[in-house]
């Protein structure tokens with residue numbers, strides 16, 4: 179019999195809160211502590227969901243006798259012993275539309291159970307029943323198994339989770355959603371679309387997603403790891419994000435992204451990214467993630483593999499699926515290369531170190547982040563591409579990063595264990611030899627400064643720089659303003675004394691705005707010649723002198739029109755036939 183049950187009342191969604199009754203039917207001779215997670219796997223920051231929980235009261239089950247319930251930590255409640263079992267009643271405020279939180283309003287309800295379920299400590303494997311009541315015109319989407327019923331006043335779904343891990347890995351979406359379904363290899367897939375308003379989904383959506391699913395399974399021995407899969411797609415006016423789960427994922431995008439070719443490609447890239455995680459991190463994962471601690475930071479040095487390799491494969495999969503041309507692929511990879519090169523933090527903090535520091539850095543960027551840290555998503559994707567092209571070169575095109583992932587999957591996940599860095603090295607050695615391990619260590623353990631031109635030549639691509647040589651200051655402005663967002667450490671603006679938060683007023687007494695500053699700079703500045711720059715700092719106008727350097731230009735990745743047949747073959751083996 180299930181000892182743990184939650185009744186989640188969403189019948190008054192306009193209140194922007196849910197009312198919950200949690201019952202723990204085990205008779206207890208001692209106090210029982212209940213806790214709420216402080217973070218959601220996949221998003222590595224303590225988010226302190228307990229701050230939205232209010233009025234936690236405890237009662238003895240059956241007799242309804244009030245029980246002493248004391249808060250003993252920011253996210254824990256201790257309840258006195260009760261022979262008949264414990265019932266908790268509480269409310270959770272739900273007003274944050276991101277993929278990792280909870281958002282309930284008159285038009286939909288979405289939540290991660292990490293925000294809602296007060297779980298008895300020490301009973302991680304307790305089977306739980308989740309009864310959800312919601313408006314009768316809505317439909318519920320969740321990867322947990324369950325059944326539906328309805329009363330005159332509302333609809334009810336009864337879901338079952340085998341334990342805490344399964345419950346936390348299955349967010350719920352309810353609303354006037356639109357469901358599209360398809361199968362790949364007889365396995366059911368669906369996408370639940372929420373918040374589309376008057377936007378219609380592209381007619382090829384299910385076909386495109388099916389092609390991406392086939393491309394993803396192609397990396398892993400052509401087998402799907404789940405029994406069914408659902409994409410929960412939340413659309414809004416703005417916002418962007420994705421979160422992976424074992425048998426589902428949540429995607430958040432502006433609804434207008436479905437209406438333009440580039441926006442739709444981004445949407446497919448996000449879907450491919452989260453789907454790829456069904457293998458990379460939701461199943462095959464580092465030993466330190468094998469059993470999560472939901473109340474503290476879980477450190478790993480391997481997010482360059484978890485997120486970086488996934489960020490590499492997302493666009494590769496969309497391209498292999500024929501939904502992106504080789505030229506489109508080059509354009510998105512060029513952005514990663516540009517971002518990597520423009521931020522000197524890659525020379526300060528390695529990909530391993532930035533993985534370890536995710537909890538204090540990646541989700542808390544500030545004006546110095548680009549100087550002191552690096553992003554293991556985009557930079558991890560560039561590093562993954564170098565490793566992949568390196569393996570292809572070392573094995574004469576016989577093997578690739580796909581084979582490394584397959585080997586790691588077989589040697590660790592299929593053996594029922596998490597992997598360590600040594601396992602990754604072993605998989606690379608088995609597939610491509612020890613020389614490639616050295617290459618990998620060079621990419622992730624120190625400064626990241628790969629010889630990209632060399633690798634890209636193998637697949638008939640040329641790396642160029644647009645606008646190279648123009649006067650360059652090494653600063654960036656905050657969107658829509660003339661306030662300095664960041665300056666590149668050691669760059670001309672930094673050396674001249676321009677600092678973050680300065681308001682940029684004029685170059686050589688010519689007033690600048692957010693939209694004109696670069697044009698004005700090009701008209702009045704010369705490389706190597708001092709430039710008078712007017713800024714406002716702490717309310718005082720100051721004149722500083724900055725000497726521009728010749729800019730490195732913006733990275734462009736182009737298809738080499740003179741590529742040989744061998745280079746074209748290598749490119750096709752990598753990205754699939756050009757569409």
Ligand SMILES: [Zn+2]
Nearest residue numbers: 451455485488
């Ligand atoms: Zn990811």
